Amino acid sequence: RKEVEQDPGPFNVPEGATVAFNCTYSNSASQSFFWYRQDCRKEPKLLMSVYSSGNEDGRFTAQLNRASQYISLLIRDSKLSDSATYLCVVNRGGGFKTIFGAGTRLFVKA
Amino acid sequence: NAGVTQTPKFQVLKTGQSMTLQCAQDMNHNSMYWYRQDPGMGLRLIYYSASEGTTDKGEVPNGYNVSRLNKREFSLRLESAAPSQTSVYFCASSPGPQYEQYFGPGTRLTVT
Numbered sequence: 001r002k003e004v005e006q007d008p009g010p011f012n013v014p015e016g017a018t019v020a021f022n023c024t025y026s027n028s029a030s031q032s033f034f035w036y037r038q039d040c041r042k043e044p045k046l047l048m049s050v051y052s053s054g055n056e057d058g059r060f061t062a063q064l065n066r067a068s069q070y071i072s073l074l075i076r077d078s079k080l081s082d083s084a085t086y087l088c089v090v091n092r093g094g095g096f097k098t099i100f101g102a103g104t105r106l107f108v109k110a
Numbered sequence: 111n112a113g114v115t116q117t118p119k120f121q122v123l124k125t126g127q128s129m130t131l132q133c134a135q136d137m138n139h140n141s142m143y144w145y146r147q148d149p150g151m152g153l154r155l156i157y158y159s160a161s162e163g164t165t166d167k168g169e170v171p172n173g174y175n176v177s178r179l180n181k182r183e184f185s186l187r188l189e190s191a192a193p194s195q196t197s198v199y200f201c202a203s204s205p206g207p208q209y210e211q212y213f214g215p216g217t218r219l220t221v222t
Contacts (some may be wrong), residue, residue, distance in 0.1 A: 034210055043200055043213035044153070087152075091208055096168055096209065098143075102152035 003027055003099050008057050010105040011083065017078045021104045023088030024070045033064055034089040035073050047073075078108045102103055114214035116201050119200030122220045123191040131186040131217050141204045142170075142184035144176060146197040159184055160207050164220065170200060184209055190222045 006023045013019050025033075033050035048055065050062040050071050061074040071090075075082055088101035117132045135142065144156040155168030157176040165176050173195060175187045184203075188195060196220050202211040 032208055043216050046210050046212065049210060061162040091206055096155065096158055096166060097207075098155070102150070 001026060002102075004088055004101040006086075006088050006101040006104045008104060008105055010103060012109065013078055015078055015080060015108055015110055017108075018074065018076050019106065020075075021086055021088075021106075023072070023090075023101055024072055025088075025090045025099075026069065027090070027092055028045045028066075028069065029092055031057045031067075031093045032091040033062075033071050034070075034091075035060075035062055035079045036087040036100075037084045038087055039084050040107060044100075047086070063103055075106075078106075080108050080110060082106060083108045113199055113200035114203055114212055116187075116199075116214035116217050118217060119215065120218050122222065123188075124222055125192060127191050128187065128189050129191065131199055131219075132183070133214055134183045134205040135201075135212075135214075136182065136183070137203060137205075137212065138167065139205050139212075140181070141207050141209075142178065143202040143204075144174070144184070144186045145200045145202065146170065146195075147200060147216075148197050156186065156199075158207075172193075191219075193221045195219065196221045 035047040036044040038044045054063040060074045063072045085103040087103045089100045138202045143158040145153045158204045159165045159178040162181045201214040204211040
């Protein structure tokens, strides 16, 4: 079993839809959590950190459930420009201990 | 403020050739990383440097060496390239090991 698992998708949604991604992690010692987005043939870019109390940045909401060991990302009012691969990232407390999920692909269609 | 820069952007090598990938950051970050990304595999850590003067192996270090030249620069060397090293290589930096990482634009390497 992979330490960080994501549904690879793809998720195909119309513009304006709400879409949610989940990511599970297996190591209960994990300390910090992030969501990145990666466009085709580009580098990963930090989308948002994930805090225990949940946090929101515009149309994006991230939540952490330590008891069930998963994090989620909710995108409201999807835009065409949201089409990308979303990477779940879990840090177990050190540089070598940052684990990237394989990513979930999102296609937003007009 | 360029962030993380990598050179070259593209490279084609023949099996057995050597080359060095260069990475520099201007964010005064302590930690730097080298990853490779293959289709369907996600990002895999090759080597990292938690701070200037230290380097450590990651998940897939075989066939690679690194040098943390100073706080800004972290290079990755392929001594004898193999077709299995065909990949996209990303350099990243972070304020410290437990913080978010910032990536360079990547080097697309093909070994024939």
